[in-house]
Amino acid sequence: MTPAWYPEIGMSFLKQILVALVTVVVAGGLWISFFPGAPEVLSRWGIDWASASVPERTRQEQAGGGFGQQNAIVVSAEIGSSTINDRLSAIGTGRALSTVSVTPFAAGRLNEILVQSGSRVEAGDIIATLDSDTEEIAVDRAQISLEDANSRLERVQALRTSNTVTAVQLNEAQLAVNNARLQLRDAELTLSRRSIVAPISGIVGILPVSAGNYVTAQTEIATIDDRSRIVIDFWAPERFAGMISVGQTVTASSVARPGQSYEGVVSAVDNRIDSQSRTLRIQASIENEDDTLRAGMSFQTQMQFPGDTYPSVDPLAIQWGTDGAFVWLVQNGVARRAPVTIIQRNTESVLVSADFGDANAVVTEGIHSVREGAEVRVVSGPGGAQPQAAISPTDS
Template sequence: MKVKNIVIFLLVGGLIALIAYRIMSNKSQDEKTNQKSGSPKAMSIVNGIVLKPKKFANELTLSGSIDANEQIELRSEVAGIVQGIYFEEGSYVSKGKQLIKVNDIELRAQLAQAKTRQTLASENERRAKLLLQKEAISQEEYDVANAEFESAKSQTQLIQAQIAKTSIVAPFSGKVGLRSISPGTYVTPTTLIAKLVNTNQVKITFSIPEKYASLMKNNAIITFTTAGNKEIFNAKIYALEPAVEQTTRTLQIRAIAENKDGKLLPGTFANIILPLEEQNDAILIPTESIIPIQNGKKVFITENGKAKEVIIETANRTEKEILVTSGLKVGDTLITSGIMAIKEGAPVQLKLIQN
């Protein structure tokens, strides 16, 4: 019985000692926490720059298409058998050169018949005129003879026009592409014969956002490059659409570029650099100083030794900097490092770097 009481006494004493230890331990922890909370905030060491006005040549980078100066699909206006092909595939042809001849034997026979009728009608009109002068026939009878003559003459002219359509000539100088017919092929107005392209000059077609529409002028020079070619080409703006496209809110523009050496191929894309106005007092900041947020972008500046959050609006960018259009002013001290670790109102130790 004595042993049992001793064991119970030891257990109760151990439990009391454990409770006392936990109470003292928690008290010590609270004191440490209070000491920490009462200590001043740690100061962040950051880099920064003082904003100064800079010269900035504002420009747009756009995509456009390269088109031939002139380009058509050669087709026959009349149906018939191809009698002759007078061009080589891929060759250069001059304006007015005959390219295709469609057989016109039947039309020439019709022309001979029409000319015979015209001759007879002409003679009948001449006789009727003489008889009218002698008052041997009425004015009405003469008018009938004259109308028959005019009709026969018109029929002759119509057949001559159809014969002229059997010869396809180049409407402008250029290069003929691959032909899809051979001598003896029966062609119709829907048959594609070949393509004729003038590439001595090429057209550059592109669109710009409507907010830049007022800045575009005729004769302005643009530069562009093409895929796989580092050479920079120049083009001159010569035409602008008179209205903004409502669905895309863009203005379509067309420029023309010389292509004497044939390096620019119609149908390819052009990477266009379009110069806008030059600003002498632009504010440019490093891209790494910007924090994207839900409604835009923000940066931190220093004010009275503390970090201050500023919402900004930006425009074009260069390789390392971006143009700020609102939110910052000349003389502000911008924080450029450690921006993800600081908060609004946090004390900072600034180290100015050369801007």
């Protein structure tokens, strides 16, 4: 036997289904009528009849980006341009044009030092001497031997005219003279090397030895710096490798002398990139005529290059989609989507690589209501000033 309340349950369930269907239909109609992208979504689903049933005015309102208005209201910003990789700034270390550590040719006791620290010397000047008594004796002995050989040669030549001596004896006498002359030159060279001379012109540094010290061929007597020009060693990032060449202008300022800058030129460029730091070694030369700069100083070096110019947009204009970054352009009052590649982010701008055509502004606010090809109304132009029509009136 069937209970009497079964028909009542069936009727209640049917009413609930009808109410749910009506709710779904009404919600769908509202979504089709007022959601901005509804016609496109229905078209992709193959439901063209629903899109066709939307009134033309409603579709225009959707394209305008809002309910009851024709065009989307947006704020725009001007598209600028910025140049990057146009300047190289690096810290470098200066050194003298030439630096020589002077050592003697032979060992001995240091007799005399003829220069002081800070003295300017010319190439060939004697700066110190070693004991040379033995070498002086050797020179005198070689001179006596040469005189004796010359006298013997003269006698042999005189006897040769009377055929008293043979040609072989004459040749031996001549050979003895030549050997004696070479022995004299050797003794004089050994004696000259007891004097320590400056190999270059420059300034003498602090002397590490004093007269009376015994020195060897490895002992440093003095250091001489030719600082008529200062050579600065600095390292440039590898992206500048193809832009730097010998002869380019360099501006250098000493950290120890702020406010003063010096003009120089690139004197040498290394032939390879350092694999650890990914930098290229550069040498620049600057004049030091007044001798105010010293080796070992640190310098801030700068070089100018043409650089690379890219469009610059407001950071708020950058949007992201499934295919990457893009911006909304405002061109003749119509919105156009343009994909971009971000090159560099700055505090107040973003440098991008993109084809903007003749568009000169991008949308920064009101982006949610912008659609491709839809007309937009800009209420804040590139200069940031709002038109009077867009400003709310103030009661007087």
